Amino acid sequence: MKITFIRPGIGRVNPEKPELATIEPLSLALLSAMTPPEIDRAFYDDRIENIPFDEPTDFAVLTVETFTAKRAWEISAEYKRRGVMVIAGGIHVSLIPSEALMNVNSICINDAESVWAEILDDMATGNLKPWYQGNNGEPQNGFLPDRRLFKGKKYLPLSLVQFSRGCPYSCNFCAPAVYFDRKMFHRQIDSVIKEISEQKLKNILFVDDNITANQERATELFQELAKLKIRWGSQGSIEMTRNKKLMEAMAKSGCIGHVLGVESIDKSNLLHINKIPNLNQDIDTAIDIFRDFGFQSWAALTVGHDNDTPDTIRNLVDYVIRKKFAFAAVNMLVPYPGTELYKQLSSGKRLAFSGKWWLHPEYQYNEAPFIPARMTRQQLTTACADGWEKFYSHSSIASRSFDFKTNLSSPFRAGIFLVYNYIFRWEYYRTNFMKFGLEHHYR
């Protein structure tokens, strides 16, 4: 029996040219670790290589996110045409199983680890069921990812590790908040430490949804990480800055910085999206505390909220430039299926692209997929693009670099700042307004 694991991409600017490099997909390495050695396996990452659809295999296993769903269903169609059974899991499949069921032979809801042994048994006996109902629970079940899967692939020198899944908050646009139903699940700290030590990981990105949401457990983890001499980053909410013990442990543990969910600086927007951690404290103070600890951080912004206009979006981008964030993502607010935001926009008849922007043949990356309250769709799309261009302009990069507490605090930090600013700038210009999937290239 042979299984081919597939990580679909979003699309490609040039269908013949995969991306140069990207980050490893952790979830498939976990499934590989849970697969007995006698089962043959292959792995293809559609972002960085072409999938050899004619290579013999019995099953294709796809992990699907909303942004990659269109491409995932194209890949599934290729395999099904060749008589290969396709199984799909991942957050998009759990958010909208009916769509997945129309495109693959079998789906897995929630964490695949919890039902993977049953799926393998059913594959072996030819009794694959259309629906596997997994549970969300402690990540990884004590397994360590099979990173041999990544050998020879062009990944950035950054290892993905997870400590927790989920988040106790319920921001109205957040897909993980729906998926985990406001619950958090943690791995045992000694399992995380074992993974990092045994697999000799040095530069780590923790893929947690909100690594500091449980501050006590996060502090315990950071105290253990401090013994390993690693460099790491993750994402979290700004409320962590109110806990001095946690911040000190984080600084000693090799943390470089975090993606911070800034979203908006407009209180009415934050209220509307239910961004509780940002409403509980002054964002200016929180960001200053971050800088004082020397962390280089990435502002995760979302634009298109009900109180947004082109002017407020400009102000938001100016604010994060003024605060000298190392990086920022000026993300279009997107209504993921199943979220509160999606339901609100749908009941207000404000969804464009027939309510399924992620599958629509005309939808383009970074385009407004709904009708904003205080501007047109086109104005929002333009304001979002202008925000990216301004943040990653040469003058912004130069002015943000002059921060001796963070971006110029050492040659290493300066190197990270410069290299990644220009990677993100290049990536923005390369992918902005790219269509999803590959089929449109061949129509």
Ligand code: SF4
């Ligand atoms: S704080 Fe972050 S992870 Fe938690 S619900 Fe809000 S957006 Fe999602």
